[in-house]
Amino acid sequence: MISLFPVLPSRTGIAAGGFIALLALEQLAPFKKPVDRRLPRYLRNVFLMVFNGAAMQWLFGGAIIAFTAFLAEHQLGLLNHFHVSGPAAFAVSFLTLDLATYAFHWAYHVSPPLWRLHRVHHSDLDLDVTSASRFHIGEILLSTIYRIGVIAYIGPTFGAIVAFEASLLAFAQFEHSNIKLPGDWDRRLRWVLVSPDMHRVHHSDVRGHTNSNYGTIFTCWDRLFGTFNVDGIDQERIKIGIPEYQKLDEVTLPKLLVMPLGPRCQVAGRSPLIAESAYGKTPSPV
Numbered sequence: 001m002i003s004l005f006p007v008l009p010s011r012t013g014i015a016a017g018g019f020i021a022l023l024a025l026e027q028l029a030p031f032k033k034p035v036d037r038r039l040p041r042y043l044r045n046v047f048l049m050v051f052n053g054a055a056m057q058w059l060f061g062g063a064i065i066a067f068t069a070f071l072a073e074h075q076l077g078l079l080n081h082f083h084v085s086g087p088a089a090f091a092v093s094f095l096t097l098d099l100a101t102y103a104f105h106w107a108y109h110v111s112p113p114l115w116r117l118h119r120v121h122h123s124d125l126d127l128d129v130t131s132a133s134r135f136h137i138g139e140i141l142l143s144t145i146y147r148i149g150v151i152a153y154i155g156p157t158f159g160a161i162v163a164f165e166a167s168l169l170a171f172a173q174f175e176h177s178n179i180k181l182p183g184d185w186d187r188r189l190r191w192v193l194v195s196p197d198m199h200r201v202h203h204s205d206v207r208g209h210t211n212s213n214y215g216t217i218f219t220c221w222d223r224l225f226g227t228f229n230v231d232g233i234d235q236e237r238i239k240i241g242i243p244e245y246q247k248l249d250e251v252t253l254p255k256l257l258v259m260p261l262g263p264r265c266q267v268a269g270r271s272p273l274i275a276e277s278a279y280g281k282t283p284s285p286v
């Protein structure tokens, strides 16, 4: 769910536009009442967004563009090696980057050391558009290095990278937002794309819910690997967060920054395919 977008051009318009539109919608028709104090929480999450964005720009600004050009020029990466180009290269690149993001998100949940970083994101006691930017800088750095490795392996076109990163950011904002789609739009949407209801389950404090729904753009990966988990779950009853960090004074900004060094949480280290659920439908073992 972490985007390389801070280091790609033209990001400000999409990021700011989506953020403001969804934030306004959440004020007009919020789905859940907030648990945390709204303004301090907004400031905390927005601080992390600005700090992480500035740090990544400083560390990687321009590097992704230069790196992609280098891959194409030297015909590096699988797509360049097999001379795949045009729409086929775009489609393969886009799908592979989404699958790679799914896989790394899964790893963040089942690996205790990685979960230490990722729990900063999951410790948010409310879910809204600001949650999409609430990550520890360590997770941002690790995910960026991983994504650069995937890009080197695939050799996607620059256009595919930009389209994917823009979509990733837009979907992350959309699916974290505190909104309820009208009618059965959410159910229809998630036949193909990750929806707010689906991602809300991922942020539930129930372990069998947290360890499911790892997708960011397409739902096919969760369906394929048996981690799709939304049907039959009562959205009204979902409690956001993780059991170990439910108190407001445990999720202040200074505590978020050192949270990876805290005691081990129970949620990680389990296969999501055998996750149990306190209520609702549980993904069946495969």
Ligand SMILES: [Zn+2]
Residues within 6 Å of the ligand: 105, 109, 118, 122, 202
């Ligand atoms: Zn997660």
